[in-house]
Amino acid sequence: MKSVITGYIAYTLKTKDGKVLLKGAKPFNSFVKNFMVMLEAMFKGEDSKTPPPTPTQAVDLDGNSFSLSFPTPEGRYGIPLGWRVDAEAGDLLSLRGEPTEWGIIVGSGDSPTTINFYNLESMYPHGKDVGYMNYMSTQVTEPEYDGTYVKFTIKRLIINEADVSQVVREVGLIAREYNTWKRFLIARDVLDSPVTMPAKSLLEVTIVIAGVLAPYNVLYVSDQAVGFSTSQVSTF
């Protein structure tokens, strides 16, 4: 028996009317160094009386190093928690004056991921013009356990509001720290085939993080929850 925390990315391209144009999926292969730094920060935590060794610094989207931290103790003014990936809609974040590019983010770069990647190669920022994507909120489901593997899904609907087609080749998962609003990439994958998003089309991206508790199960092909059909209707 071997266990691994892994997953897959599934995507569905739809017209603005909801007609499915394309579906695809690929194994989720690319946790980067920041992910491990995040685990290290979790496992070291903080202790004012007996400080643990200084954690490794994460690298934000601009390439600057910083220490992941926990902002404010419970009971004091502020939020006691660390960071998160469940970003609200880009428009809402923008309205609040907060950074908009975090959660699931897509880009047009296709260079292979290396362990020290700290940003997408060529991100589509939030917006509605050419070179931008309109990001809806990032949804995260609670963990589910089916007896073989435990998983939770991170999902986001992304709209190409521009009047031209735009190509998606890479998908990233970006967390945002509470106290500094610093954002750090924890995973990035290049799609096997570029997805050309026609003007006004929608791309639903689902990242499934799965803890596989059995050896090398093929876990993604039969997952209907992300759009894979196991049957086809025929008339004869």
Place this chain on the structure above:
Amino acid sequence: MNVDKPIKSSTHHSLGLSTRVTIKSEMQKRQVELKGLQASIVLTLKDENEKVVEKKELPANSFVLNFMRLLYTALTASSYNVKDTSGATVSAKLSKVEKHVSYEVEYRRTEYERIVAGYQAWCPKEDDSHGILVGNGTATVNPEDYNLSSKIPNGTDSGQLIYLASEVEETGVVGNEAHLFLKRSFINHSGAGITVREIGLAVRQFSPETDILIIRDLLTEFEVPDNYTLDTQYTLEVAV
């Protein structure tokens, strides 16, 4: 890597009937090498002169459900119910807490505020509540496990090992892999050999304060003679 597509059924055959049926398509399956977060264990046995007498490296096979639950809370800044090492259901949350500490030694009272945070996998010596733990139980690993099957307690009495500090090192990078080492040593001063059959990793959270097991592995029997030291190491690793 391309996803296997369902086998498509034929779309139209005229048999003079108009029955509409659903044809089950058989899923194609193939093995893929899953990447992601993986773990391994190194066990090193040293004699009373610190000489290495045995070393084993083996895969750590058993992230338990609690690991995924804690990961979920860390990625969403939310809470989720888990079973702590006592078997009680608690709300897990990656948070920061201010504690008032008060104790008395030799009629002298000490009080201070202590701020703590995280899911701490490190702990001081002689604390066998969290960090890397060892045991002699043989129960098969179950994803729902919340403690070792039979933990070997800290101490120098029969059947006990002295727990040294559990440590979390810095994230390292080699090639296209990033790794994190967690280490702990155990000294046998019990007066007789002790057999280690299981190992695990538990973390401490602070709101509420409790310990949560996140990895448990069974080992082939590993004998620690009296006055020998067992060094243990979990390696967590991601690769692209």
